[in-house]
Amino acid sequence: MTIKDLVKISTTSLIRNGVRSWLTVLGVIIGVASVIAMQAIGNGSDESIKKEVRSMGVNVIMIFPGTFRMGGVAQSAGSMSVLEVEDAEKIKETVKTVVAVSPIVQSGQQIVYQTNNWRSNVTGIWADYFTIKAYKVSSGRLLTEREANGMSKNCLIGKTVYKKLFPAGSNPIGETIRVGTVPMKIVGILEAKGSGTFGQDQDDIILAPLKTVQKRLLATTFIQQIQVSAKSEAKMTQAMADIRAYMLSKPNIISSDGEERFSIRSQSELSSMLGSISKVMILLLSSIAAISLLVGGIGIMNIMLVSVTERTREIGLRMALGATDRDVKIQFLAESIMLSVWGGILGIIFGYLISLLAGSILNWPVTVSSSSILLAFTFSAVVGIFFGYYPAKKASELDPIEALRYE
Amino acid sequence: MKPVIQAENLGRVFDNGTVRVEALKDVNFTIGTGELVAITGSSGSGKSTLLGILGCLDRPTSGKYILDGVAVAGMQNRELAALRNRKIGFVFQSFQLLQRTSALDNVELPMLYNPSIPEGSRKKLAMEALDRMGLSDRALHKPSELSGGQQQRVAIARALVSNPKLILADEPTGNLDSESTASVMEILSGLNKSGTTVVIVTHEPDVAARCRRVISLRDGHIITDQIQEPKNFADAIRVT
Structure with missing residues (x-):
């Protein structure tokens, strides 16, 4: 079976179940779009914090008399x-x-x-x-x-x-x-x-x-x-x-007790503190996005399991005609990967639009990085393989005689 | 006459841990190239089990099965799949055509799993096979747009498209009216006359009567194996 055959078979089968395929893809679209948007918004907030820090001055170092302690300045x-x-x-x-x-x-x-x-x-x-x-x-x-x-x-x-x-x-x-x-x-x-x-x-x-x-x-x-x-x-x-x-x-x-009577602070300390706050935020948003991608993946698995059951006779026939367990596995994997990759592509487009919208509302310099696009795309393909593998394996393990008799 | 099928002491036991069923016991026979054989028996006689083994869809639990010189017993699943693809053409009672797929694409299906047939010549070969079945004008029709007899002829085209040594037909006329039955039987015996070995599993005496050799099974073993003069179908109505 050539790649062309694979693409043709999975495309026709997905198109035949149009509504179902769309709903499944939608799950992935939402997941990928939220990964992209959350990353962009997170980076935007990071950028706006950096801008704020820059407004405080250029590479500023402050020298104070006394020693900084938790809770305030101790001045001898x-x-x-x-x-x-x-x-x-x-x-x-x-x-x-x-x-x-x-x-x-x-x-x-x-x-x-x-x-x-x-x-x-x-x-x-x-x-x-x-x-x-x-x-x-x-x-x-x-x-x-x-x-x-x-x-x-x-x-x-x-x-x-x-x-x-x-x-x-x-x-x-x-x-x-x-x-x-x-x-x-x-x-x-x-x-x-x-x-x-x-x-x-x-x-x-x-x-x-x-x-x-x-x-x-x-x-x-x-x-x-x-x-x-x-x-x-x-x-x-x-x-x-x-x-x-x-x-x-x-x-x-x-001083007599061995402490320096001055302290030096820099603006970058402040900016790194603020940066760590925005990192936590990005992490939080990204994990929410990852969860929605996971849910999308479960949707793929669900629909692929249904598809395998529905097409038991087709699987039996293909095996009788000479398809190996590997051929069957690859065919179903191709379908789930196709679902998730289409979800990935559309999700990237939607995520990009959401980011633009959020950027204009929040007035943040929201940027969609190519690394987040790559990440989202890879992630969606991995989701397709991961959640498609079990149904595909199940299909490939069917007994051809029983599968042919399946009503 | 070079044997296509050699079955030696074939046995098949189904054992799910609690129930043990001996579906085939000590089955011996040889089918030579160019024979037209009917395997008959009532339901439960073991003919479906035998068909599964002959079609390389299943393996015997004891005995030897040699298909066209190849010992099947110890083969891996993938080797069996390749063997089915190259050496056997299946015809099923319920046609087993992919719905919503054109007749042409259905006939092309086995070639998808045969890398030795170049992609470019598949369509041509499929079309030729349909032509032999007199269905070239129906190539782009879906199974639902064809009559039962036509569907079975598409299935036969699919079975012979990769030039198999053996055509295994499982109750090929079970879902057909008498006209279509006559037509399908005529086609199968025509294929046989042109040199292909045909084995038909059936419980219909009419169909068995049209074969030269009839092997009868009961309770998992052969009770009779006889040569007869097949009925002629010259007077059968050919439906196209």
């Missing part, structure tokens, strides 16, 4: 003095794996413009901070390096602050607001970043030159944090090690 006495502006300067000068460095101080302040007021976080920064956090303005301009690194009284405000202080929507550029006790001039509005990973409003912010915030608002020389942008994602680990080496070279950096 005087730990604030561990980090100084000088450290930021030195890191920028000596660590070759970083491209941008900015010390940071933050302070909650009452902001007043005419009759409106709002409490927001004022963040003192260097101009490098815009690079690190990928900040852009939606109107006006960013602070120049001279302004940000000097004692200028110009500042940038986020969308939320703008809405609260300028409810009428008038142009804020050039207007002077009072931050705490200090009058400052608005030079730009930051492009909206939306809510962060943990739901905080990333637009409720005022960015001002570091020195201005330190000297005028807080009257302190300390900084709370240094943020650094590594040269590339690949250089992250090296950059963290370099920074650590620099920090350890500082005097008095190890």
Whole structure:
């Protein structure tokens, strides 16, 4: 029996039982389509999380005074003095794996413009901070390096602050607001970043030159944090090690109980945590999809068993005419594989359409990967072989004399 | 005369653990090339069991069966299948045609399992066989569109398409009216005259009377094995 004969025989027999074949194929279609769609949606959510992480900045490394513990920051006495502006300067000068460095101080302040007021976080920064956090303005301009690194009284405000202080929507550029006790001039509005990973409003912010915030608002020389942008994602680990080496070279950096008085964290730690959440989600969705494929396979087995019983006489006849047990087995296997492969092909098409639809509804970058198509297709063919084997074996083991007499 | 069938002390016991049935006991006979033989007996005489063994669909539990020089007893299922395909043409009482499949495709069926026949010549051979049965104009009809006699002739075409040594017919006229019976018997004896060995299993005395040799079975063994002058069917009405 040639392949052509096999295809012809199984096609005619499937077409003869049209409705039945379609319903069986439908089971596989649903299974394969859900594998494809779930993979695509899972990858989409992963991609959207990655995008969110990227919005937090470019290869960001954060240096904090004190040691991170579960549940919060333990700060020993005087730990604030561990980090100084000088450290930021030195890191920028000596660590070759970083491209941008900015010390940071933050302070909650009452902001007043005419009759409106709002409490927001004022963040003192260097101009490098815009690079690190990928900040852009939606109107006006960013602070120049001279302004940000000097004692200028110009500042940038986020969308939320703008809405609260300028409810009428008038142009804020050039207007002077009072931050705490200090009058400052608005030079730009930051492009909206939306809510962060943990739901905080990333637009409720005022960015001002570091020195201005330190000297005028807080009257302190300390900084709370240094943020650094590594040269590339690949250089992250090296950059963290370099920074650590620099920090350890500082005097008095190890506390009396042997703990380092600073900690270095990176954004990639956060992104890998979020990534593992989305992996769990993909796994969950994929296993649901796999179960539906399994159910589709059971449908194939069921219908093939019915088919074998119905065609007992045909099997007996074929054997009498010279078909071997192997010929019979292959014939029925071909039918079940054909069912599952057609289910696979149509399922891939449907899954692709579902993914496109889901992508446009959820506004995620949903992508159907070729590997998931290959996986779904292989899986459906395997399902056909696996669930078709038992009925085919049963057919091949029939006794020709009894099969011919079967009514 | 070279023997096609040699049965030596054939025995077949069915044993399902609780019941033991001796369906065939010590059956001996030889059928030579070109013979037309009827195997008769009432139901339960063992003729169906014997047919199963002669058709290589079953194996004897004792004794020897040699088909066209090949000892069947120790063969694997796959070898038996090949033997059936090359050496035997079956004709059944209920025709055993695939429904919803054209006469031509039905006749082509045995060649699917014979790799020595090239795919390209199958249709031609099948058509020739149908032509010999006078059915070339019905090649594309399905069995349900044919009369009983025509269906049996399609089945005979299928049996002779691969040029078998032996045609085994199991009650070939059991489902036919007398006209079709005459026609089918004429065809079978015609095939016999052109050299094919034909063995007909039947319980109809009419059919047996038309064969030169009649082997009668009862309770699993041969009671008579006689040569007779077959009735002539020259006056039978040929139905096409």
